[in-house]
Amino acid sequence: MKSLSLLALICVLLLAVMFGYVIEDIPAFGDANSPPNKYVKLFSVDAEDSLVSSLNAGVIPPEIKNRTEEIGYTKENNFPTLDEGKYEINRTEGGWDVLVMKDELYYPGPEKFYFIKEEDGRLDIYRYSIPVRWEEKTIEETELPDMVTSGLADYRGYDTMYEETVIFTGALSVILLLRREERL
Amino acid sequence: MSQKKHDEDVIITTISRLMIPFILLYGLYVMVGTEGAGGGFQGGTVLAAAFILLVTAFGINKGREKMPESWNALFKSLGLYLYAGVGGLLCIIFSLGKAQFLNYCAIPLASIIGGPATRGFWVSHVVEVGIGVTVMGAFVSIFYDLARKDEVLEEEER
Numbered sequence: 001m002k003s004l005s006l007l008a009l010i011c012v013l014l015l016a017v018m019f020g021y022v023i024e025d026i027p028a029f030g031d032a033n034s035p036p037n038k039y040v041k042l043f044s045v046d047a048e049d050s051l052v053s054s055l056n057a058g059v060i061p062p063e064i065k066n067r068t069e070e071i072g073y074t075k076e077n078n079f080p081t082l083d084e085g086k087y088e089i090n091r092t093e094g095g096w097d098v099l100v101m102k103d104e105l106y107y108p109g110p111e112k113f114y115f116i117k118e119e120d121g122r123l124d125i126y127r128y129s130i131p132v133r134w135e136e137k138t139i140e141e142t143e144l145p146d147m148v149t150s151g152l153a154d155y156r157g158y159d160t161m162y163e164e165t166v167i168f169t170g171a172l173s174v175i176l177l178l179r180r181e182e183r184l
Numbered sequence: 185m186s187q188k189k190h191d192e193d194v195i196i197t198t199i200s201r202l203m204i205p206f207i208l209l210y211g212l213y214v215m216v217g218t219e220g221a222g223g224g225f226q227g228g229t230v231l232a233a234a235f236i237l238l239v240t241a242f243g244i245n246k247g248r249e250k251m252p253e254s255w256n257a258l259f260k261s262l263g264l265y266l267y268a269g270v271g272g273l274l275c276i277i278f279s280l281g282k283a284q285f286l287n288y289c290a291i292p293l294a295s296i297i298g299g300p301a302t303r304g305f306w307v308s309h310v311v312e313v314g315i316g317v318t319v320m321g322a323f324v325s326i327f328y329d330l331a332r333k334d335e336v337l338e339e340e341e342r
Binding site: 040104105107140141143144145146148149150152153155158159160161163164165167168170171174175178179 | 218219223224225260261263264267268279282283286287288289290299300301303304307310311312314315318319321322323324325329330
């Protein structure tokens with residue numbers, strides 16, 4: 001028994017140390033530009049002059065296009081592809097924003113999809129993560145002043161629907177377990 | 185029988201009578217609309233708290249008069265139906281199968297006030313109310329089922 005409680009104490013202390021490390025490690029609160037909120041790194045290629053000049057001219061080089069399709073951003077997987085004329089490239093600080101026209105029935109407009117960054121002679125290709133669309137397009141797509149409401153019930157509608165179903169099922173289970181009389 | 189047996193303290197009943205309408209109003213404020221904080225889950229819980237206060241102050245029989253259990257069953261099914269049934273089915277039926285499930289732009293309202301406004305209106309005034317009504321019905325129903333146990337025990341004792 002004594003060794004067991006000693007083990008438990010060690011586990012708790014380890015957890016406490018780990019949580020302390022995690023708290024030290026997370027980015028500052030409200031940092032909208034922190035990498036997890038902003039983008040995911042996909043791959044990187046050598047920054048040849050032809051690639052850079054092609055990006056500056058507004059055309060995605062075929063190397064980058066083929067690599068993204070190898071990863072799985074294809075039409076079969078319901079991702080908009082980098083076809084000619086369906087994207088636009090904006091030069092931003094330290095890289096290029098690639099806006100892709102998404103083939104959605106009611107929202108065909110451009111959306112930030114890829115971010116290309118030049119660093120140490122290499123081109124890093126990042127994918128903008130989903131919260132970027134949520135943050136930047138809530139007003140445009142839902143006209144709601146409250147980002148939480150649109151996120152809860154619209155962008156994550158399935159999640160909320162089944163949460164509601166869980167509560168409904170819980171109430172039904174309590175009825176089945178505890179209700180004895182025939183009254184409904 | 186338990187109406188008489190239940191001790192009605194005058195302070196508790198008066199304060200409850202004063203508080204319950206305001207709690208209900210506050211629950212509605214939290215549940216509907218987008219300007220304030222909260223949402224469907226929180227608003228439904230506040231509404232359920234009002235009925236739980238009613239039962240605590242006046243006894244379970246008075247509570248069943250004000251909020252019968254058939255209403256509970258109706259409410260918690262209706263809320264889920266508003267969300268999954270009406271929202272989803274309207275989108276699919278009116279777009280002839282082109283729009284996805286829960287894609288509110290396909291509701292015919294969109295041709296009048298525009299797609300984004302329809303999404304906003306539907307999310308903040310229909311979906312949230314559906315969630316709130318379901319949560320209220322579920323919590324009150326669970327509370328009634330738990331409260332019944334004491335009543336049965338009292339009957340057995342005498």
